[in-house]
Amino acid sequence: METRRAFERLPHLLLTAMRRPRVGVMIARGDLAVEVGYQRLAEVQEETLWLCEAAHLPVIWATQVLDQMSKSGLPSRAEISDAAMGERAECVMLNKGPHIDDAVEVLDDILTRMADHHYKKTALLSQLHSWYRDPATADVP
DSSP states (O other): OOSHHHHHTHHHHHHHHTTSSSOOEEEEHHHHHHHHOHHHHHHHHHHHHHHHHHTTOOEEEEEEETHHHHHHSOOOHHHHHHHHHGGGSSEEEEOOOTTHHHHHHHHHHHHHHHHHHHTTOOOOOOOOOOOOOOGGGTTOO
16 A cells, blocks of 8 residues: 555455455555655554454555665664554565665564563554545535
């Protein structure tokens, strides 16, 4: 998922995808940030995770996870927090770089630690604010 339009239609896309035996959703967060703006990116990511969880579809957390680390060997603080959020997905995608082995080890450590904490907390799901509007009822007030 990399466009605002995909997010707007996510419920319909998930219902269609659920007809297939092997399917998942990749959140292409770099492209998505350009489409929805940085102000809404975290909210859109969260709603996507909720909807995919409800649909029992796996999520790939993608786009620049530990990117600086894989290239330079040192992660930024923001990358560590971002990688920790990847625990909510079933898969985390890393970009290649000369320090990719170190990035994989750090990611594994972060995700293992986060998994130990995640079960203790129950997310209180707020009302979803999806931009999706069913074309069949778009004109209905």
